[in-house]
Amino acid sequence: MKKVTLNFWLDVLLFLTFLGIAFTGSILKWVLPSRCGEGGGWRGGWGDAERLEEECSRWFLGVHRSQWLDIHFLLAVILVALVLVHFILHWNWILCSIKTNLFRRVPQSRIETSPKDCR
Numbered sequence: 336m337k338k339v340t341l342n343f344w345l346d347v348l349l350f351l352t353f354l355g356i357a358f359t360g361s362i363l364k365w366v367l368p369s370r371c372g373e374g375g376g377w378r379g380g381w382g383d384a385e386r387l388e389e390e391c392s393r394w395f396l397g398v399h400r401s402q403w404l405d406i407h408f409l410l411a412v413i414l415v416a417l418v419l420v421h422f423i424l425h426w427n428w429i430l431c432s433i434k435t436n437l438f439r440r441v442p443q444s445r446i447e448t449s450p451k452d453c454r
């Protein structure tokens with residue numbers, strides 16, 4: 336597989352994984368909040384028991400909160416691994432850009448945003 340094709344599919348995977356993390360994270364944060372019903376937040380502590388039970392359901396789309404947490408964590412691990420691969424594939428570019436832009440080993444006037452020698 337050509338490197339450019341590999342980069343493309345890696346970026347697609349990175350994007351989808353990030354969307355999945357944002358989705359599951361939002362569910363954990365706003366749909367099934369952890370402090371719900373403990374009397375600690377704006378929920379719980381007042382209102383009748385029935386409403387509290389409905390608002391504090393631990394299930395969403397047939398999936399339990401602990402499973403949403405597992406999925407969120409798994410996606411986070413996958414994202415970190417994909418970011419590492421992304422760094423490895425662009426390692427030459429990273430080193431070259433640091434040398435050129437940070438340590439200024441070429442005259443200021445010749446520095447480009449993306450130096451053509453960095454690939």
Ligand code: HEM
Binds near residue numbers: 361
């Ligand atoms: C829209 C973005 C995100 C939101 C709203 C979000 C929300 C949350 C919430 C509410 C929890 C705590 C769940 C609980 O224990 O009650 C959590 C846990 C966690 N989040 Fe996120 N998160 C987001 C993005 C991320 C990203 C980008 C990463 C890492 C790449 C990440 C990694 C984790 C990990 C490792 C945990 C702990 C999981 C566990 O205890 O098993 N999250 N997140």
